[in-house]
Amino acid sequence: MRSVYALTQLAAAIGAVASQPADSWVFGNSLFYLGPPSGNSHITKATYSIVPPSVPSGAKSNGDDEPWVSVWVGASSTAGDQDANLYQPIFNWCPDQESQGCPATAQEWCVAASTYTPFAVVNSMVVQTVTMNDKIISKESDALDAPLQYLYSSNECYTGAGSCGSVDGWKITNLTVTLSGADTSFDSVMSLDSVTDAEFKSTDGGITWHTDRITVNTIDFDSSDDTQVQ
Numbered sequence: 276m277r278s279v280y281a282l283t284q285l286a287a288a289i290g291a292v293a294s295q296p297a298d299s300w301v302f303g304n305s306l307f308y309l310g311p312p313s314g315n316s317h318i319t320k321a322t323y324s325i326v327p328p329s330v331p332s333g334a335k336s337n338g339d340d341e342p343w344v345s346v347w348v349g350a351s352s353t354a355g356d357q358d359a360n361l362y363q364p365i366f367n368w369c370p371d372q373e374s375q376g377c378p379a380t381a382q383e384w385c386v387a388a389s390t391y392t393p394f395a396v397v398n399s400m401v402v403q404t405v406t407m408n409d410k411i412i413s414k415e416s417d418a419l420d421a422p423l424q425y426l427y428s429s430n431e432c433y434t435g436a437g438s439c440g441s442v443d444g445w446k447i448t449n450l451t452v453t454l455s456g457a458d459t460s461f462d463s464v465m466s467l468d469s470v471t472d473a474e475f476k477s478t479d480g481g482i483t484w485h486t487d488r489i490t491v492n493t494i495d496f497d498s499s500d501d502t503q504v505q
């Protein structure tokens with residue numbers, strides 16, 4: 276511990292310290308958070324496209340404990356309980372993608388450049404399908420642990436022994452959420468945290484909800500202004 280402390284002091288003295296401590300989980304503060312629907316209603320389907328940003332810039336590796344960055348939209352039965360499943364189609368990036376088992380270059384996200392990611396609940400299974408240019412590139416079915424109540428986005432960084440740099444803004448487009456029963460005020464549980472939303476509304480009395488676009492801001496993972504450390 277003492278040597279890490281001494282190194283941090285030295286780095287601070289030469290002005291080179293990243294503002295996040297090593298091995299931190301850091302979340303960008305630009306996200307949407309939707310749920311829960313009222314009564315016994317739950318989310319039975321969500322479809323959207325993700326227009327991903329360029330890969331992060333300014334990330335720094337420091338040995339084998341690589342930083343990595345993810346952007347995702349996920350669905351869960353709880354408001355973030357670690358014990359509940361999070362069904363989460365995801366974009367991952369790491370300076371050395373192969374070190375994370377992904378055969379991509381440092382200029383590419385793992386999963387896609389342009390992805391359309393629907394998931395649906397069928398017979399108590401959650402079916403996630405990732406398609407790119409109308410071709411299925413990833414598919415997964417998992418048992419549903421409890422009815423889905425929440426849908427939210429995240430920008431996530433694991434600093435490793437380095438730092439994540441920053442990731443440009445990105446867009447979630449054509450988001451459609453289908454409920455098991457009508458909730459005419461589902462828009463009241465759509466929280467927008469430093470994102471802009473085209474307008475989340477229902478045209479069928481509260482079963483199907485849609486917005487054309489949610490725009491996520493640029494996140495500097497190395498800045499405490501843009502992030503929360505968990």
Ligand SMILES: *[C@@H]1O[C@H](CO)[C@@H](O)[C@H](O)[C@H]1NC(C)=O
Pocket residue numbers: 322449451
């Ligand atoms: C939006 O998503 C729906 C499926 O939910 C699809 O049928 C439609 O073509 C999409 N629209 C655009 C503009 O991509």
